[in-house]
Amino acid sequence: xxxxxxxxxxxxxxxxxxxxxxxxxxxxxxxxxxxxxxxxxxxxxxxxxxxxxxxxxxxxxxxxxxxxxxxxxxxxxxxxxxxxxxxxxxxxxxxxxxxxxxxxxxxxxxxxxxxxxxxxx
Amino acid sequence: xxxxxxxxxxxxxxxxxxxxxxxxxxxxxxxxxxxxxxxxxxxxxxxxxxxxxxxxxxxxxxxxxxxxxxxxxxxxxxxxxxxxxxxxxxxxxxxxxxxxxxxxxxxxxxxxxxxxxxxxxxxxxxxxxxxxxxxxxxxxx
Numbered sequence: 001x002x003x004x005x006x007x008x009x010x011x012x013x014x015x016x017x018x019x020x021x022x023x024x025x026x027x028x029x030x031x032x033x034x035x036x037x038x039x040x041x042x043x044x045x046x047x048x049x050x051x052x053x054x055x056x057x058x059x060x061x062x063x064x065x066x067x068x069x070x071x072x073x074x075x076x077x078x079x080x081x082x083x084x085x086x087x088x089x090x091x092x093x094x095x096x097x098x099x100x101x102x103x104x105x106x107x108x109x110x111x112x113x114x115x116x117x118x119x120x121x
Numbered sequence: 122x123x124x125x126x127x128x129x130x131x132x133x134x135x136x137x138x139x140x141x142x143x144x145x146x147x148x149x150x151x152x153x154x155x156x157x158x159x160x161x162x163x164x165x166x167x168x169x170x171x172x173x174x175x176x177x178x179x180x181x182x183x184x185x186x187x188x189x190x191x192x193x194x195x196x197x198x199x200x201x202x203x204x205x206x207x208x209x210x211x212x213x214x215x216x217x218x219x220x221x222x223x224x225x226x227x228x229x230x231x232x233x234x235x236x237x238x239x240x241x242x243x244x245x246x247x248x249x250x251x252x253x254x255x256x257x258x259x260x261x262x
Binding site: 019020022023024026027030053054056057058060061062064065084085088089092093 | 138140141158170176226229230231238
């Protein structure tokens with residue numbers, strides 16, 4: 001199974017996770033995301049966790065790593081579709097200090113969250 | 122530690138695809154106890170961290186075997202993750218939050234912190250060149 005699906009929407013690279021974000025999937029997500037960041041105009045990243053309810057410290061590494069990639073170009077990282085278990089990992093690790101959580105998954109693509117991500121910078 | 126209600130042992134190759142296998146196995150082992158979703162998530166995360174450490178730090182690029190042992194008695198559950206890899210030179214440092222020997226691999230250094238946070242007891246035994254045994258215990262509410 002593919003770890004994630006990727007789509008560049010304007011300035012936002014949307015990463016729709018399809019499997020638990022652990023060390024195994026982290027490797028492929030990291031490679032695919034960095035490759036797309038390098039060859040597209042994407043500036044921000046939105047991780048969509050809809051349907052995925054597991055992430056461990058390897059996932060934290062992936063998200064912090066991508067944050068470091070985009071922050072130097074004024075980019076931001078957001079997450080959406082975050083379930084209870086993933087939310088707990090985000091809270092405990094303090095990731096919400098650098099990553100914004102968009103409550104509604106559908107908004108992330110149609111309007112508010114996505115446009116906000118794209119226009120705030 | 123005898124007279125368990127149930128006990129199991131799973132041995133698998135130190136490959137990252139087996140991290141999910143270890144999590145699913147632990148979740149299945151817990152099923153008869155009807156754990157809460159939070160207890161289930163805690164346990165899966167703690168085991169995932171220990172198995173990931175065994176694969177990345179225990180063996181790195183070399184091949185090896187990871188052993189997951191689970192046992193339960195009443196509401197008490199024990200999870201042990203063992204490798205016969207590199208071992209940990211400084212266990213105290215390794216257990217510090219944010220400490221990692223592999224920042225280039227984007228390791229967050231939160232593995233042991235999560236094991237500690239999500240279980241009721243964590244004991245780490247390790248010898249350089251011999252391997253590491255992580256013992257965790259959790260009491261289901």
